[in-house]
Structures are given as structure tokens and as C-alpha cells.
Amino acid sequence: MNQTKAKNSVQHKKPTVIAIAGASASGKTLFAQTIYDELLPELGADGISIIKEDAYYRDQSHMTMGEREKTNYDDPNAFEHELLCRQIGELTEGNTVQCPVYCYKTHTRIDETIEINSTPIILVEGILLFCNEELRNSFDIKMYMDTPLDICLIRRIQRDTLERGRSIDSITNQYLDTVRPMYYQHIEPSKSYADIVITRGGKNRMAIELLKAKIRQLTK
Ligand SMILES: Nc1ncnc2c1ncn2[C@@H]1O[C@H](COP(=O)(O)OP(=O)(O)O)[C@@H](O)[C@H]1O
Numbered sequence: 001m002n003q004t005k006a007k008n009s010v011q012h013k014k015p016t017v018i019a020i021a022g023a024s025a026s027g028k029t030l031f032a033q034t035i036y037d038e039l040l041p042e043l044g045a046d047g048i049s050i051i052k053e054d055a056y057y058r059d060q061s062h063m064t065m066g067e068r069e070k071t072n073y074d075d076p077n078a079f080e081h082e083l084l085c086r087q088i089g090e091l092t093e094g095n096t097v098q099c100p101v102y103c104y105k106t107h108t109r110i111d112e113t114i115e116i117n118s119t120p121i122i123l124v125e126g127i128l129l130f131c132n133e134e135l136r137n138s139f140d141i142k143m144y145m146d147t148p149l150d151i152c153l154i155r156r157i158q159r160d161t162l163e164r165g166r167s168i169d170s171i172t173n174q175y176l177d178t179v180r181p182m183y184y185q186h187i188e189p190s191k192s193y194a195d196i197v198i199t200r201g202g203k204n205r206m207a208i209e210l211l212k213a214k215i216r217q218l219t220k
């Protein structure tokens with residue numbers, strides 16, 4: 001074998017892409033962030049990264065605020081999944097990508113992007129990750145947060161009033177119009193694609209420890 005080729009194949013081991021899907025406010029972000037924070041001292045910033053599917057919501061700056069507020073954000077078409085898929089592909093090839101940044105208050109992408117480097121472990125979290133076949137096929141490990149919907153709703157009310165600039169009225173109307181129906185149409189059925197189903201939300205310590213152990217095994 002050509003020596004340069006042999007050297008490169010040793011240097012670039014294909015990253016492991018771990019997806020965490022599930023309902024809105026089921027604990028995906030908390031789970032992924034806990035894994036990241038607890039492994040960062042061991043793996044370093046070159047060892048692990050997180051991508052949020054929410055960053056790939058389509059930009060709506062060409063629409064009025066009224067139109068943006070009526071958008072169904074729980075339909076797969078609300079996301080630019082092609083871009084997410086392409087960028088995961090780039091990362092698995094060892095390349096760097098410019099990840100969009102999304103604002104829930106204005107329902108638009110902001111002008112900046114965040115540079116994400118290819119790392120041996122890539123965590124991806126989002127509600128509809130398993131609904132797009134091409135995207136689904138780009139994951140090595142698929143996890144699903146199976147948190148009861150009433151618990152998710154309570155947590156969403158608390159989070160969205162505090163962090164996403166929403167009123168109780170807007171949260172409950174959106175929940176009845178789109179969030180709940182789309183959960184039953186798209187998210188809940190996608191659980192069947194998961195390799196591992198996690199109960200009790202983002203603080204399930206045993207699930208956190210098991211994934212950390214798997215990641216350690218993959219990176220040693
Ligand atoms: N097991 C849990 N116990 C208590 N609060 C939780 C738990 N899991 C998640 N939360 C909280 O619920 C809210 C929604 O969780 P988050 O991780 O943002 O959900 P998601 O990313 O699935 O939308 C957050 O404020 C988070 O801190």
C-alpha cells in the first residue's frame with residue numbers, strides 16, 4: 001500500500017455519531033450536555049462535540065412575525081435536514097463545518113455561524129432526527145428519550161417562559177395545534193428506530209453512565 005495512504009488511514013478514524021431523539025422537553029439537551037460536560041475533562045474539546053437539530057430550523061426572516069408564529073415547527077419540513085445531513089457527512093470525513101445558529105425568539109437564523117471540528121464522538125440531539133431516512137442512516141448509535149408527554153409539557157412551559165420568551169397562552173395554543181399532533185404523527189413512531197430507549201429524562205444516571213462507558217470504550 002502507498003505509504004501516505006496508510007498513514008492517513010491511521011490518522012483519521014471515522015467518528016462515531018450518537019443521536020438522541022424524543023419529544024420536545026423530554027430531556028435530550030440535558031442528557032447530551034451532561035455526557036459532554038462529564039467527558040470533556042477526559043476527552044478534551046478535540047474529543048467530543050454536540051450538534052443540535054434545532055440549529056437547522058429554516059430561516060424565516062423573509063416572513064412577518066405573525067406568519068412566523070403560525071409556522072408548524074414540529075413538522076419535518078420545518079428543518080433543513082439536507083444541510084444537517086451534509087454537515088454530519090463532512091464531519092465524518094474529518095472536515096470542519098459552519099453550523100447555523102437559531103433564535104427561538106425571532107424564529108430566524110442569526111448572521112453568525114459556529115465552527116464545529118470533526119471529533120471522534122459527535123452527539124446530535126433533536127425531535128425529528130429519526131424521521132428522515134438519510135439522516136437516520138448517518139447515526140451509529142440511536143437513543144430515544146421516552147418521557148411521558150404530560151411531564152414534557154410541564155417542563156416545556158417552565159423552560160419556554162424562562163428561556164424562549166413565550167407566554168403561557170402561546171405555549172398552550174401551539175401545543176394543541178401542532179406540538180402534540182406532530183408528536184403522535186412523527187416523533188413517537190420514530191422510537192422504533194432507536195437502539196436504546198431511555199426513561200426518566202435527562203437525569204437518568206444509569207443511562208448517562210452506560211453511554212459514558214461506551215464512549216470511553218470507543219475512544220481508548
Ligand atoms: N429528569 C429531569 N428532571 C428534572 N428536570 C429535567 C429532567 N430532564 C430535563 N429536565 C428539565 O426539563 C427542561 C427540558 O429539558 P431539555 O433537556 O431542554 O429537553 P429537550 O432538549 O428534550 O427539549 C429543562 O429545563 C431541563 O433542565
Ligand SMILES: Nc1ccn([C@@H]2O[C@H](COP(=O)(O)O)[C@@H](O)[C@H]2O)c(=O)n1
Nearest residue numbers: 023024025054057073074104107127179
Ligand atoms: N421558532 C421555533 C422553533 C422551534 N420551536 C419548538 O421547539 C421544539 C424543539 O426544540 P426542543 O429543544 O424542545 O426539542 C419544537 O417542539 C418546536 O415546537 C418553537 O416553538 N419555535
